[in-house]
Amino acid sequence: MTIRFDGRVAIVTGSGNGLGRVHALELARRGAKVVINDFGGGRDGTGGSSEAALKVVEEIRAAGGTAIANGANVCDFEQVQAMVAQAKAEFGRVDVLVNNAGILRDKTFSKMEMADFRAVLDVHLMGSVHCTKAVWEVMREQNYGRILMTTSASGLFGNFGQSNYGAAKMALVGLMHMLTIEGAKNNIRVNTIAPMAATRMTEDVLPAAMLDAIKPEQVTPAALFLVSEDAPTKTTLSAGGGAFSAARIEDTAPVYLPPAECTVEGVAARFAQLTDWSTARAYENSTVQVGALIEAAMKGMKA
Template identity: 60%
Template sequence: MSIRYDGQVAIVTGSGGGLGRCHAIELAKRGAKVVVNDLGGSVDGSGAGSDAAQAVVAEIEAAGGEAMANGANVAKYDEVEAMVKQAVDKWGRVDILVNNAGILRDKSFAKGTLDDFGLVLDVHLMGSVNCTKACWEIMREQAYGRVVVTTSSSGLYGNFGQTNYGTAKMGVIGMMNTLAQEGAKYNIKINALAPTAATRMTEGLMPEEALKLLTPETVTPAVLFMASEDAPTRTVIAAGAGSFAVARIVESAGKWLPEDEQTPEGIAAHWDEIADTAGETQPQMGAEQTVKMVGLAMEGLGIKQD
């Protein structure tokens, strides 16, 4: 089976370099027309310029592909709307959105400023929201869409000095979980990439021999899969150095406590049972938690369930 995107239009944010550049080039190689979006700023989000995006477009065109450069700031919805309109005006549709744009303002929570915190959330979280919102109605009307958000192990598991970044990266998972439900009947699938790659953001964090393995090219296949017709939905794929894994949020089976034990002391006394990993499940929607909790209570109270 060959995965291709002939006749499809893709928008890749932050694609002037690193992972985004690789995503854009590989999508184009497989037939997609690509909007190469990049503000052209530094890793911390300062500055702007179109040279990086233009260079990627030139690379795509030299290989026989079709692309356009766009310098929209993903944190500004009016600029994002204009970018999407530009794509639709030229190519008639938007099939694939890869939310890749990001910045870093790493500091411990004690030392970081709220301004930096807000800026990181604006780019990573609201940038993903803005771009997805601008494409959403188009994808609904054409009954097709593939959206990729970029999460991180820093959001899924935490990483010292990255409270702002981790908060934003976990936020896109909440967005994904709900939009997967809302988009299902319109054939819109949304998934998340948790990448490990040697980019401007990882320089100086790892030994040289490890960085040589962590190329963007070893991550992009996961994006190509998530952007394909037969992609899963509501899935977090971790990728790096040619290895791929699925990350899941699970919930323990839980334990109902009698009324006289529904206390902090009762929770402490039964903690091992409450936190037992045996019987963990992966809920598919928030309501499942409510159904489970009520079911446990009814069972504990001896109330017959229909």
């Protein structure tokens, strides 16, 4: 069955270049009306121009699709609200939000200025929060919404010199976890993608041979699946070079330490058992995870 977006309206942030551009072009090719949002700044977030967004709009229209450009800075909530109002005025609804906008200001933590740490969090984390908040009530009223966060292997697993970027990217996974719970009753599904692709964000981070093998077009299939009508929710997919995998947060089986062993030394002595990943499992929500700890404690006290 072909996955289509006919009648759907999508906002894609940071879609003047790179991954966002390819996501937007494919959404339009599959029938969506698309808002091409791009502040037009450099990779570090400085500057600004509407040229990139307008060019993507022209590409979509030339191919017979429907799109409009918007230059809102995702760090500015008022601008983001105006963007959503423009989308509603133009198309009547908003069904899909792809939070893709991002910047890089890489440095080791010891050398990083707090302004650079904050700037990266503002774009990746707060930018996604602003856009999601601005569409949330629209989607609740429609009883339909598909939201995609963009995380990174740097956030999920760590990477040298990207403390600001990794912190922001991991925070988006936490945001997804919360919103899947709150959005469920209104058919709002929230997912996350961890892309690896040759874009201006990675052009001097990855080797040339690798860049040649990882095109944005090889990530977009996962992104669009995660915002489709039959998408899952609370799912993180990693994608790059045509290879795909799923990532999730797991917890090992709780180990009860009786009073005599419930000491610093007791934890040290049982550390290998506590970190036995063969017992790991994911939880539907924090209540279930806390419940597992309480259950283990109660059983241990009765033993």
